[in-house]
Amino acid sequence: MxxxxxxxxxxxxxxxxxxxxxxxxxxxxxxxxxxxxxxxxxxxxxxxxxxxxxxxxxxxxxxxxxxxxxxxxxxxxxxxxxxxxxxxxxxxxxxxxxxxxSNFTSNPYGGSAAGYTTVLIIGAIAVFFPVLLLISIVTGLGAAQRRERFATLRLIGASPRTVSHIAAVEIAIPSLIGAMAGVLAAALLSPATAQIPVNGTRIFVEDLRTGWLGAVTVVAVVVAASALVAAVRTARADVGPLGVSRVVHEKRPTAWRTVPLLLGLACMAAAVALIRILEFRLPWLESPLLVGGFLMVLAGIVAIGPWLTRMVSRAGARHARSAATVIAASRIQRTPVATFRSVSGLVIAVFVVSVFAGASSVIQSTDAPAARPGLLQPTSLHAAIGPGQSPAAVLGAATAAKELAGIRSAIVGYGPAALSERGSGSELFFSAADAPALGFTDIPASETVAVDGEFLYFWTAQPLELTPVPSGNMEGLVPVVMVLGTDGTPEAMDRARTALDSSGITATPAASTSDFQLQSSRRLIHGLSVLAYLGMFVAVAIAGLSLAVGTASAILDRQRVLGLMRLMGMPPFVLRRVITREAAVPLLSVLVLSIGLGFLTAWLMVTAIDDSYQVDWPEPGYFTALGLSLVLACCAVVATFGLVRGSTAMTVTRFE
Incomplete structure (x- = not known):
């Protein structure tokens, strides 16, 4: 028991x-x-x-x-x-x-286990999805660099299937080495990572280690995903004996690309409606709807990006006033999928950052009322007295408490029965002489006064009034609560709390009106926000690397075209402007949408857990993460400027 x-x-x-x-x-x-x-x-x-x-x-x-x-x-x-x-x-x-x-469970979340587990799964997917995009972009860069080698293999008789297998093996080997290095780095960094406090405590190093089975699974998934993407992208590139076709023809994206995004939002909204409106609890359906909906939203952002990019580039082409803008807009309209792919990692990172920021900004609307007459003072503590306690024992405990340093008053309240933890609504009866110590100023002319039992609790926002009690009405009442007033120092508050909890007469732990701020789920949310911002950092870092690799891949993919422009006399700074605009247009086209969808997704997730939560304005760290994303985008594009000059030099183009 x-x-x-x-x-x-x-x-x-x-x-x-x-x-x-x-x-x-x-x-x-x-x-x-x-x-x-x-x-x-x-x-x-x-x-x-x-x-x-x-x-x-x-x-x-x-x-x-x-x-x-x-x-x-x-x-x-x-x-x-x-x-x-x-x-x-x-x-x-x-x-x-x-x-x-009768037994114990290892589940730390009790009845909310399904909801919290779903949120953790969604968080893991949100961090892993940019990694998959990075794998796709890196394999694209590898294909661009090995294009001539694949064409030579085709020329000497290799089939397209053989070339795809070779590409898969070539990317699988460095992927295996990188994945193993990542597992080793994770093991070495575990002691340092365990020092990061989450929900007020550090983490045991053993809890951060997945074991050999988890490590092998991660390595196998990364290598398999890398090899599969390399094989598929090489096969779709259609490398022939004379190389890849000079012009890449993409199917024009249409508004049908909005369907995955809308379906994902509909699934998540259906889960919320099922839980909060229809009040059905079906964990086997709720979690798949939320997780599946989140996956479709992620895929939907990647799918809708090329369509939005093409729409924006068409509008930009009509108002173009420079050669760089015309060239960039023309290329984006021809290859919106390839153009958006280079910035898709950063777009997804902004979405993930917004989801994390929205989830970690969750608050509860209840605040502690300000100290004023008619409300229990924040320097006082109270505890319900257990049933069957004799008045003499209660008065003895009150007398002993008043002798402690920092304890200014010890007041016993009477009632018809013990108050429950949340208050029964019964009246409390006190001596009128004790009323000033409780914080009352307007005291009736009576030896005994009464006040509603809600007086003790933090959710009582409006001051309560005392009512006089005729003499003789105290018969049949028993001690139901003890209130200790202190000088407000931490030592006195803890001394009073210990006196109540160790007195042997109380049925509930001592409490003050400010305790709920420590005990509310806001504390858990703030603790989990540490993990959220760590996830932000990982997502943004991966996205910055993806943008740099994707931009470099786009330059190598058009090396001949850009080189011919240089031969025709186009200055290098114009080519740099073209590359910058090709990265800026798809990024800015979907950026606002990603932010809005991120906060909407966060609201749907937290509402599915508890409808008393509210998504508030994000903390300053969110805006710092957004600023860091934009800085990384600029740095990633600037880092490729040297590649523009080196790969489009006149000697290189003439040799080719």
């Missing part, structure tokens, strides 16, 4: 579990084994260090006698603050919040 609660020390959360072993119990607690004896506790190593370095009346007295540490296998990280305490069976049954435990 167990109860679940959360202790607070300063601004840190301590996960507490109270256990009572039944006589027939055979269940083993993860990380502990046999439940601790009543009055003793097991603590995580970090919590025990905190207990030993803090006066007992501020923390350690809440838990009892130290019985041992919790093993790392049951902790999320080395900085985790977790305590498992032993209690009497009757004590837990009387709390009203106890539950019988």
């Amino acid at each position: 167990k109860t679940r609660g959360t202790e607070i020390f300063r601004d840190q959360l301590i996960e507490r579990r109270d256990f009572a072993a039944l006589p027939s119990a055979t269940v083993k607690i993860p990380g502990v084994g046999t439940p601790p004896e009543p009055g003793s506790y097991f603590a995580s190593p970090e919590l025990q260090r905190l207990i030993e370095s803090t006066p007992g009346d501020q923390l350690g007295n809440r838990f009892g006698e130290f019985a041992g540490t919790i093993s790392d296998s049951a902790l999320p990280g080395p900085d985790s603050l977790v305590v498992i305490t032993g209690a009497e069976e009757a004590e837990l049954r009387g709390s009203g919040t106890a539950s019988l435990v």
Whole structure:
């Protein structure tokens, strides 16, 4: 049998579990084994260090006698603050919040497991998709560089299938070496990566290691994807004995390319409607709709890019005022797919960054009310008194609490029954002499006053008023709550919290109106935002490399044409302007769409988890990531300017 609660020390959360072993119990607690004896506790190593370095009346007295540490296998990280305490069976049954435990699960998300697992899968796909685009672009660059060699093979009798196989093997070998180097780098960097705090704790190094099976799977997938893309792109290039056709004819993109994107959004919207509007819980359908919809949105952005690029280039060609603009617009209209492919990685990166930023900006709209008369003061703590406690024991605990340093008042509230954790709506009865210490200024002329039980809780935003109670109406009432007022210092707050939690008369942990900000899911969201921004960094870095490789591939693909322009007298700076415009037009054509779709996707994902979440304005880090994306785009294009001059030199063109 167990109860679940959360202790607070300063601004840190301590996960507490109270256990009572039944006589027939055979269940083993993860990380502990046999439940601790009543009055003793097991603590995580970090919590025990905190207990030993803090006066007992501020923390350690809440838990009892130290019985041992919790093993790392049951902790999320080395900085985790977790305590498992032993209690009497009757004590837990009387709390009203106890539950019988027959086994334990490794699932950390409980009923929301499907939603959070779906989000994690989507995050992994969002980071891996730019990698696939990079593989496609790199294989395209390799095909452009080996074009003449493939033509020679065709000339001496090699079939197109044989050439495709050779291209696949050529890309598979360096891919294998690169993938193995990546696995080795991941293993070497794991200790440093584990130092990054996520949700207030670092990560165990062992949790970052996938094992040999995961490493082999990643290497196999990367090598297979690289080889397959190389073979397909070489076969589609149609290399003949005399080389590749000088003019690449692409099928004109049409508005039908919007279908995958619309289908993806429809799938995600259907999942949200199923969960929030129809209120059906079908995990076997919700997750496929969200994950499949996200994949279609990613593919849809890549599919719709060439169509939008062609539309924009047609408009630009009508208003062209320079040779560079005319040449760039003409080439984009002829080859919109190839042109967009070079910037597709950065477009997807902007989309991924927007999704991460939107998801990590999730907030809950409830805020703590400002301190004012008629509301529980933020320097006070309260705890519900357990049923069956004698008034004498409660008054004795209040007297003992008032003797502690920093405790200014200890007030007992009476009622017809113990308040539940969220308040029962019953009235609380106090002595009128104690009302000023509770923060009231307008006090009726009566020995006893009453106030609504909602007075204790943070969601009460409007000040409440006291009502007079005629003498004699206190009969039949029992102590239901104790409120300790402090001087507001962290030491006094923790001392008061410890006094309440270790008094033996309370049924709920001590709480203040500011505690909910630590306990709300906002803390988890902010913790996960660390992972989100790491994902942003990875996506943007890969996208910058993709743009540089794609631009270089486009230059090599048109080396002869650009070289002939140089022979005709075109200055190199004009060619550089052409390359810049060819990268800028497709990027800017889809950039705004990617940002909007990113935040829409984030809203659909978080709404599917909990409709109380709201997507707020992103943090400054998002705009920094966007700025970094644009800087990388400029650097990637500028880095190819040397290739423009070298590959289009007059001597090179004449030799060819």
